[in-house]
Amino acid sequence: MLGVARGDRAAFTELYHATAPKLLGTILRILQHRGWAEDVLQEVYVSIWQKAEQFDPAKASPITWLVTIARNRAIDRIRSQPAGSRATDNELAQLASSEPDGPASLEAGQTADQLNHCLEQLEKDRRDMVRLAYLNGWSRRELSAHFEQPVNTIKTWLYRALKQLKGCLTS
Amino acid sequence: MTERDDLDMLAAEFVLGTLDAGERASVASRRQRDQELDQLIRHWENLLSPMNDEVVPVAPGPELLPRIERQLDELQARPDSRPKADRKPEAGSTVVTLRNRLRRWQMGTAVAGVAALVLMSVLVWQPAPESRSHVAVFQQNDEQPAFLLSVDLNTRELTLKPVTAKPLEDRSYQLWIKAERLGPKPRSVAVLGDDLTVAADVLQGYDAQLLEQATFGISVEPEGGSPTGQPTGPAIHGYLYPTSERPAGQRL
Numbered sequence: 001m002l003g004v005a006r007g008d009r010a011a012f013t014e015l016y017h018a019t020a021p022k023l024l025g026t027i028l029r030i031l032q033h034r035g036w037a038e039d040v041l042q043e044v045y046v047s048i049w050q051k052a053e054q055f056d057p058a059k060a061s062p063i064t065w066l067v068t069i070a071r072n073r074a075i076d077r078i079r080s081q082p083a084g085s086r087a088t089d090n091e092l093a094q095l096a097s098s099e100p101d102g103p104a105s106l107e108a109g110q111t112a113d114q115l116n117h118c119l120e121q122l123e124k125d126r127r128d129m130v131r132l133a134y135l136n137g138w139s140r141r142e143l144s145a146h147f148e149q150p151v152n153t154i155k156t157w158l159y160r161a162l163k164q165l166k167g168c169l170t171s
Numbered sequence: 172m173t174e175r176d177d178l179d180m181l182a183a184e185f186v187l188g189t190l191d192a193g194e195r196a197s198v199a200s201r202r203q204r205d206q207e208l209d210q211l212i213r214h215w216e217n218l219l220s221p222m223n224d225e226v227v228p229v230a231p232g233p234e235l236l237p238r239i240e241r242q243l244d245e246l247q248a249r250p251d252s253r254p255k256a257d258r259k260p261e262a263g264s265t266v267v268t269l270r271n272r273l274r275r276w277q278m279g280t281a282v283a284g285v286a287a288l289v290l291m292s293v294l295v296w297q298p299a300p301e302s303r304s305h306v307a308v309f310q311q312n313d314e315q316p317a318f319l320l321s322v323d324l325n326t327r328e329l330t331l332k333p334v335t336a337k338p339l340e341d342r343s344y345q346l347w348i349k350a351e352r353l354g355p356k357p358r359s360v361a362v363l364g365d366d367l368t369v370a371a372d373v374l375q376g377y378d379a380q381l382l383e384q385a386t387f388g389i390s391v392e393p394e395g396g397s398p399t400g401q402p403t404g405p406a407i408h409g410y411l412y413p414t415s416e417r418p419a420g421q422r423l
Contacts, residue, residue, distance in 0.1 A: 009243070016236055021228035028229050030188075030333040038235055042180040043376030045239045046246070050327070050375060059213055064220040073376075079192040080345075081400045112221035133187045134222050135387065142191050169218050 001062045005052040012049055017049045019063065020045070023070040028069055028136030029094070031124040075137050091136050095128065119169035126161040133158070182211035186219055191395040193343050197364030203371065225254070245378050249324075307409030311391050318367075318389055320346075320409055324379040333367040345392045347378070347402055350385040355387055362396035386410050 003011025023044060028037040047069060055065055119127050125147060132138040132146075140158070144151045180390040186192070202209040202363045210403050303325050309318040314327045317336040346369060347357035359417065374382060391404035 009240075012243070013236070013240075016239070020235070021230045022223075022226065022378065024228045024231045025226040026223065029226055038231060041231060042235060042239050042242070046242055046378075047372070047375040049243055049246075057199075060217060060220075064216065064223070067220065067223045067226075068216050075188040076192070076195060076361070076373075079190075079195060080362055080396055112224055114315065115218070115221040131188065131225075134219055135187045135225060137188050139191065143189070158181050158184065158187070158189060162180065162187070166179075166183070 001052060001055055001057075003051065005055060011076075012045075016045060021065050023066060024062065026067055026070045029135055030071070031078055032091070036077075037074070040073055041070070044073050047073070067116040071137075078137050079139065090138060095131055095136070114159070115165075118165050121168055122161055122164060126157055126164075128164070129154070129157060130161050178208055179211050182208060183215050185212055186215035192362035193364055193395055196361050196369050199370035199372075200364055200366070200368045219349070242378055245380060249379055262297060262423075290360040303340065303379075304414045305411040306414050307387055307411050309387075309407045309409045318409075320387060321414075322374060322382055322411060324382060327374045327377065327379065327382070328369065328371045329369065331367070331369050331372045336367060338365060338367060339391065341394050342404075343392050343394050343396055345375075345390050345396050345402070347390065347406075348382075348385050349376055349388065350376075350377075352381055352382050353385075357402060359397065360387075362392070363389075383411060 001015065006017055010064070020041065024037060027040050027044070028034065031037045031040065048066065051069070055062065058063075060119055086101075119130065122130070129147065132143065138146075140151050140154050143158075144154045147154065149157070156168050181198060185195065190198065198208070202212055291352075304321055304323050306321040308316045308321065309320065310316045316334045317333055319332045320329065336344070344363040344367065346360040346363060347355040348360050361373045363369055377385070386408055388402065388406045388408045390402040390406035392398075392402070393404075397403050400418070
């Protein structure tokens with residue numbers, strides 16, 4: 001990361017090889033379209049090259065910082081596009097299969113276990129809602145259609161879930 | 172809920188990703204001047220980031236890295252600033268060149284009639300020697316400019332300022348870019364926030380050369396942005412022009 005911030009192209013290539021699959025996985029899960037996801041990935045790495053000097057190791061781990069850039073870009077992109085038909089069944093299967101079942105690896109293990117523990121405390125619908133939003137980039141409207149609730153109810157549920165999560169994580 | 176709670180939930184939903192395009196743009200722009208909001212966002216990013224573990228990595232195609240490297244080559248090939256001797260400020264020629272380069276483009280058949288009425292004009296002011304600032308004015312007919320857009324080609328930072336444009340009830344403004352390299356259709360850049368601005372970094376994915384030749388459009392769309400991914404409402408257009416003049420032949 002430091003090399004990239006200094007403008008070192010070899011360091012950039014190394015960073016790309018180490019992180020691109022993770023970032024593409026993140027973007028693809030949100031956009032559900034390969035070509036589109038690779039276009040966004042390209043934008044993301046150009047942006048990383050330009051913003052690397054803004055990276056502050058005191059505020060986030062490198063991979064969290066990179067994934068955040070990728071997620072933001074992917075969500076901005078999908079929000080600026082029409083609300084197309086999502087392959088919902090497929091995504092729900094993906095959601096269930098990715099439910100964490102063991103100790104975490106990439107992120108700091110302690111924190112990941114703690115988040116999983118706190119997610120477990122939520123009612124199933126709310127937990128699914130948080131994960132569909134964060135991982136799959138679902139909008140309030142998409143959540144509203146899937147959970148058959150008005151958008152305002154979804155908003156209230158999200159607030160409650162997020163507050164409960166924060167309470168649990170910071171206790 | 173207290174104000175602090177509201178702000179915290181706004182940050183949380185921003186990180187979770189459930190805000191609509193207009194709200195996202197507002198938050199992204201606001202966090203740049205609101206340190207408290209920025210810190211809350213970072214806090215939520217860290218709280219939720221362990222979910223990133225659930226993402227299954229997918230290897231990109233082998234052609235993607237070379238594509239990115241070509242783009243970085245282009246970026247690096249562009250000088251950050253040019254010697255002062257290269258500059259010949261001539262306000263008169265600016266306008267002539269501008270008129271020659273004025274282009275209209277239609278943002279969709281539905282708005283062809285409106286688009287045909289559109290005129291674009293440009294402000295020229297004192298050149299700032301080190302900046303590569305470009306500006307476009309969005310104006311309809313002979314009215315006052317609706318929006319002023321400026322881009323620094325060095326940093327690709329964009330500033331959009333409403334001049335006479337006012338927020339519309341139940342509708343959103345959306346900013347589009349059109350360039351030869353992007354194909355025949357305009358591409359969405361961002362939906363304007365409630366304060367009619369956009370985040371400064373929305374053009375980071377485009378290189379300076381493309382931006383210099385691009386046409387920008389702002390259209391009126393249903394709340395939250397175009398439902399089709401293409402402009403559907405009346406549009407006004409602008410074309411970037413340097414505020415610090417250089418002879419056209421020396422521009423890349």
